[in-house]
Amino acid sequence: MRYPFPVGAADFIQGDEAIARAAILAGCRFYAGYPITPASEIFEAMSLYMPLVDGVSIQMEDEIGSIAAVIGASWAGAKAMTATSGPGFSLMMENLGYAVMTETPLVLVNVQRSGPSTGQPTLAAQGDVMQAIWGTHGDHSLIVLTPATVQEAFDMTIRAFNLAEKYRTPVILLTDAEVGHMRERVYAPNPDELELVYRKLPVNEEEAKYPFGDVHGDLVPPMPIFGKGYRTYVTGLTHDERGRPKTVEAEVHEKLIKRIVAKIENNKKDIVDYETYELDDAEIVLISFGIVARSAMRAVKELRKEGIKAGLLKLNVVWPFDFELIEKIAENAERMYVAEMNLGQLYHLVKEGANGKAEVGLISRIGGEVHTPGEIVERIKNDLR
Amino acid sequence: MAKQIYTKYEMARYLRKEALPTALCPGCGGGTVLNAFANAIDQLKIDPRDLVVVSGIGCSAWIASPYFLADTLHTTHGRAIAFATGVKVGLPDKKVVVISGDGDLAGIGGNHLIHAARRNIDITVILVNNFIYGMTGGQVAPTTPFGAITTTTPYRNIEHPLKIAETVASAGASYVARWTTFHVYQLIESIKKALNVKGFSLVEVISQCPVQFGRRNRMKTPAEMLRWFSKNSIPISKAKNMSPEELEGKIVIGEFVNKEKPEFTEELNKLIDEVAQYYSLGGEDAD
Ligand SMILES: Cc1ncc(C[n+]2csc(CCOP(=O)(O)OP(=O)(O)O)c2C)c(N)n1
Ligand code: SF4
Ligand SMILES: [Mg+2]
Numbered sequence: 286m287r288y289p290f291p292v293g294a295a296d297f298i299q300g301d302e303a304i305a306r307a308a309i310l311a312g313c314r315f316y317a318g319y320p321i322t323p324a325s326e327i328f329e330a331m332s333l334y335m336p337l338v339d340g341v342s343i344q345m346e347d348e349i350g351s352i353a354a355v356i357g358a359s360w361a362g363a364k365a366m367t368a369t370s371g372p373g374f375s376l377m378m379e380n381l382g383y384a385v386m387t388e389t390p391l392v393l394v395n396v397q398r399s400g401p402s403t404g405q406p407t408l409a410a411q412g413d414v415m416q417a418i419w420g421t422h423g424d425h426s427l428i429v430l431t432p433a434t435v436q437e438a439f440d441m442t443i444r445a446f447n448l449a450e451k452y453r454t455p456v457i458l459l460t461d462a463e464v465g466h467m468r469e470r471v472y473a474p475n476p477d478e479l480e481l482v483y484r485k486l487p488v489n490e491e492e493a494k495y496p497f498g499d500v501h502g503d504l505v506p507p508m509p510i511f512g513k514g515y516r517t518y519v520t521g522l523t524h525d526e527r528g529r530p531k532t533v534e535a536e537v538h539e540k541l542i543k544r545i546v547a548k549i550e551n552n553k554k555d556i557v558d559y560e561t562y563e564l565d566d567a568e569i570v571l572i573s574f575g576i577v578a579r580s581a582m583r584a585v586k587e588l589r590k591e592g593i594k595a596g597l598l599k600l601n602v603v604w605p606f607d608f609e610l611i612e613k614i615a616e617n618a619e620r621m622y623v624a625e626m627n628l629g630q631l632y633h634l635v636k637e638g639a640n641g642k643a644e645v646g647l648i649s650r651i652g653g654e655v656h657t658p659g660e661i662v663e664r665i666k667n668d669l670r
Numbered sequence: 671m672a673k674q675i676y677t678k679y680e681m682a683r684y685l686r687k688e689a690l691p692t693a694l695c696p697g698c699g700g701g702t703v704l705n706a707f708a709n710a711i712d713q714l715k716i717d718p719r720d721l722v723v724v725s726g727i728g729c730s731a732w733i734a735s736p737y738f739l740a741d742t743l744h745t746t747h748g749r750a751i752a753f754a755t756g757v758k759v760g761l762p763d764k765k766v767v768v769i770s771g772d773g774d775l776a777g778i779g780g781n782h783l784i785h786a787a788r789r790n791i792d793i794t795v796i797l798v799n800n801f802i803y804g805m806t807g808g809q810v811a812p813t814t815p816f817g818a819i820t821t822t823t824p825y826r827n828i829e830h831p832l833k834i835a836e837t838v839a840s841a842g843a844s845y846v847a848r849w850t851t852f853h854v855y856q857l858i859e860s861i862k863k864a865l866n867v868k869g870f871s872l873v874e875v876i877s878q879c880p881v882q883f884g885r886r887n888r889m890k891t892p893a894e895m896l897r898w899f900s901k902n903s904i905p906i907s908k909a910k911n912m913s914p915e916e917l918e919g920k921i922v923i924g925e926f927v928n929k930e931k932p933e934f935t936e937e938l939n940k941l942i943d944e945v946a947q948y949y950s951l952g953g954e955d956a957d
Pocket of ligand 1: 727728729730731747770771772773774775798800802803804805806811
């Protein structure tokens with residue numbers, strides 16, 4: 286297999302472009318999308334590359350159709366992806382829930398822009414954190430990854446596919462207009478350097494009878510994809526292990542939903558990912574994710590220079606959420622701050638995690654500009670005064 | 671007792687027996703459509719393993735899922751055709767069939783219907799038009815006749831119904847037909863043709879919902895509704911010579927379109943081959 290872009294080499298590319306290339310290296314062969322700033326470059330790159338790797342990229346009539354086609358393609362056996370931004374993300378919510386309920390692996394990229402509504406189409410925001418986690422109705426769990434650099438956008442796209450396939454779940458790559466449009470150096474590994482995960486398929490007819498049964502005791506059923514003669518029945522209605530609708534039986538609903546949630550929550554240790562900087566003796570702990578984490582990192586350096594014991598926790602996954610980790614850090618901290626480009630979303634999770642062990646402040650910024658490190662430093666110094 | 675009937679019913683081998691009896695009301699046209707579809711599959715000797723059935727939400731969506739025994743995707747309201755698009759692109763060698771209602775496919779999902787027809791993707795859509803939102807209790811649909819009584823137009827419907835077959839025909843489908851549940855044999859033949867056409871095919875089936883539509887519109891029984899279908903149906907050949915006024919309230923039946931036209935997944939694969947050859951990438955042994 287040859288790739289229409291450099292592999293085993295570095296290149297200087299946009300975040301959106303990196304996501305497209307990484308998806309193809311991860312084995313994505315179906316893309317469906319609808320144009321929207323600042324995610325369109327992903328779609329354009331996919332349209333250019335897909336036919337060259339025997340893949341397909343199609344434009345649907347709206348974002349509802351895009352994610353629907355992606356789910357259909359995933360059941361047809363393909364690794365599949367779509368990408369969008371705020372307005373389109375909102376339109377995808379119903380079928381995102383369908384993907385959760387039917388345990389359909391897929392990757393949904395949200396290159397965040399300012400909202401609500403059409404908002405600031407070209408400017409970055411982190412206002413969709415709660416929507417990514419809780420936007421679709423009903424009890425559920427899924428996975429949300431948050432890259433801060435173009436290289437991370439690349440690496441996390443591959444990881445997003447691996448997690449989607451491993452846990453048979455939709456995975457959201459929650460990035461933003463800054464990362465999406467910024468150009469940085471990205472190393473694309475050789476395909477043989479990559480560890481790729483593929484969904485478990487049933488090994489025999491018997492296993493295929495339980496498309497939604499915990500047949501291996503790992504909470505993730507093998508997926509009897511279409512076209513293999515299994516006659517699988519897939520529905521968004523509450524269903525039993527065989528996939529049969531059971532819409533009024535409380536036990537069936539409870540068992541299904543609890544397993545779907547548990548397969549994510551019980552594997553938190555495997556899924557959660559974070560980085561720390563100067564955290565060991567930190568009295569002031571900054572918590573951030575995505576593009577803002579880069580300013581926060583810089584702010585920590587500045588604060589240290591001024592003799593303030595600051596540290597950073599950079600979250601690469603915002604769901605599932607490691608509440609225990611936050612509590613442990615809170616125990617040794619005097620104050621914690623969440624820096625994010627919204628009016629306080631991750632903040633609420635951190636506050637819950639801190640469990641009163643440390644005070645939690647919010648350093649919020651909206652309007653399309655990323656916090657400057659100086660802004661963060663000033664705010665903290667002000668509070669300490 | 672139920673079990674016995676199913677062993678006598680030959681088409682039962684195409685159905686998920688554990689899902690029977692169906693949840694459809696007695697006298698609902700949905701059963702006729704299911705029967706016609708099963709007969710078409712049987713007569714064409716299509717192995718159900720080579721079939722993927724996709725449906726939306728509504729009574730008519732239940733015809734395909736859970737009752738039909740094939741790979742089945744029972745999706746969200748209105749979106750079946752969009753889901754089916756992904757399935758068909760992923761499995762171009764399988765027959766992909768969408769069965770769902772008028773509200774589902776032509777109301778909330780109308781945009782997907784038009785654009786799938788425009789793309790001419792090889793999906794067969796059996797659209798069950800019962801003039802009403804049956805499942806949710808008889809609310810007005812985009813197909814409800816002018817003046818009809820529904821639970822959300824309790825005085826009378828002041829909107830005009832969408833002509834689905836005509837709309838899809840003008841959107842560019844390869845095959846379009848309309849029949850009613852009274853015209854069972856024509857319906858089976860038409861579904862067979864639709865399944866064999868390479869391209870987007872639509873069979874609109876005018877169907878009775880005596881419970882939510884007929885009852886409120888002076889057709890209490892299924893028989894009364896079927897009589898109405900039979901009396902009001904005009905073959906398309908005859909309709910061509912009739913004025914819009916003469917056609918008011920009539921059901922035009924027959925084939926609207928049956929033509930050859932480039933099909934979407936074939937074009938996709940042609941494009942992939944072309945591009946791969948041009949850049950000599952593609953295959954394992956390309957370099
Ligand atoms: C997004 C969404 N809106 C509304 C509903 C409720 N709903 C279920 S079935 C249906 C109408 C179906 O009508 P039609 O497609 O004509 O099917 P019928 O029951 O008449 O066969 C509606 C509105 C839903 N399931 N999802
Ligand atoms: S409500 Fe109407 S469409 Fe639904 S099952 Fe009953 S008769 Fe059929
Ligand atoms: Mg209806």
